[in-house]
Amino acid sequence: MYFLRRILFLAPLLLLISFLAFGLVHLMPGGPFDRERIPASPEIERHLLAKYHLDEPFLKQYLRYLGGILHGDFGPSMKYRNHSVTEIIAEGLPVSLSLGALAFCFAMGTGIPLGFFTSVHKGEWEDYAGSFAALLVICVPGLVIGPILVMFFAVQLHWFPVALWGSPWRAILPTLTLGLYFTGRVARLMHEGMLSTLHSEFITTARAKGLSESAILIKHALRIAILPVLSFSGPMLADLLTGSFIVENLFQLPGIGVFMVNSSLNADYTMVSGLVLLYAALLLGLNLLVDFAHSILDPRVRHA
């Protein structure tokens, strides 16, 4: 029942977000045709504005845009003429999706064990070393680690190709660049989740029953301790799947993260609105899924 209401709520929320995104870009001074290589004559500019309906009042433009969306048409891109927003997203999304999914798996696959390991060794040198490593990768952003990885492993050692997309071998450096930060975030959440779970009463009960330590940790504690990671994984996945400007720019990948930045810079109204809507829909949908998974994993939420 609760989830049904949440799903019904998604539509008005997305409507509001589409309005905000559309309005936000319109707030920018200047239009999408201001940065043409040759300044257009007033005549041509008027024609362009009329062609993209930019001479109409704002509300009418928005309603026209909304009408298009209902038919699955996100409008034409105003910077990349002859391409519709739907086409551009359809072309770039697979790259961003696969890179994001890889980075997500990498972050989960390394972050969860690291956080688990450091919490089990609480107060020992393994804890300090592991926790420091987790914080370190948070503090070394992609725009530092990416160029360093490229310089060292691609340019110097020739182990990996410098850029471009296509084979699994090419995906390794971008995945590391994108995923390492999230490894740190996941490890820290896991660490804290484990520590607070190990202090709760049902763990004491499990100990009192005489369960083995590994059974307590894995069967009982892990299930609850992973919940903060689960909550974080919604926004994290939405961030990762919609591409990263830095990684796509550095490795020359044809994803949509670059478009997100460039179209905001160019005041490409329809492109920005389309991408913002995509991000918002992903985020809201994923958060819904996460909450659903939460209620399955944690009986306390289910019965509340």
Place this chain on the structure above:
Amino acid sequence: MRDREHLTPNQRAWLRFRRNRGATLALALLALLIALILLWPIFSSPALARFLPQAITYNPDAISDTQFAAPDRAHWFGTDVHGRDLLSRVFYGARISLLVGTVGAAVSLIIGVLWGAIAGYCGGRWDSVMMRFVDVLYSMPTVVFVIVLVTALNAVLGKLQIGPHALSADSVRMWQFIGLFAGLGAVSWLTMARIVRGQVLSLRHAAFIDASRVLGASHTRIVLRHILPNVWGVVIVYLTLTIPAIVLYESFLSYLGLGIQPPQASLGSLIASGAEQINPVRIYWWLIVFPGAALALTLLALNFVGDGLRDAWDPRSERG
């Protein structure tokens, strides 16, 4: 040591912080870093330069013929594409990065605390409308927000630069800074608002609040004198964690060319210009490694201090 019972909660938290060796060390490191960054320009003054090794007395904007010199005795961090000394540029860059981080965090603090406090104190319909607004903003990509805000301001500035009442170059630069602060602060207040609202909500019906209301205190007075002082601990903790986030964001913007404009530099714009120099022929690793290490070190220290403060102020962490 005095009896623990006589200490205020803040004093007790401070004691807990002091016992955390990593956080204390990070705080000392941070203080040292800030002192160095502030004192750095003094080293290049002619009166002092004579007594110091030459390597720390360069002017960050002085162009020379020794381009792309690898780190050596004359230039500890090497030189960049214009032959400028990288060590001095890193220190100047760190100064601007920290300035942006602190002021941006202050902007986010003001918006976030006001928003959260009003929502939490008013409660009811106001609360839900204001917090739904925060939810909606949360589900939009911040990248777009920052870019739109900063470019909009830059365009306004561009208009002001021409015409009879043109601004001077200095004041344009100052307004660019202010625009950057405002833009970064305006996208970073959401979590702060949520935290403050939660705290205020739990305080709103406390007995001492009812008491002051019965005594005839106005709403403004109750919020400012009674509620906010009890929220400060949590706010300061979160503030120390916001500064590194904003420093990181600024470096991203500088990477896009929207942040600090040359010849001024921040750590982010230094890294970005280092990344531009990657080529298969020669490797200028120092252009990325040193600014990157400075950024990482600053962020690490800030995060360590923030974590330490959080552990110290969070009553749940009092375990022994």
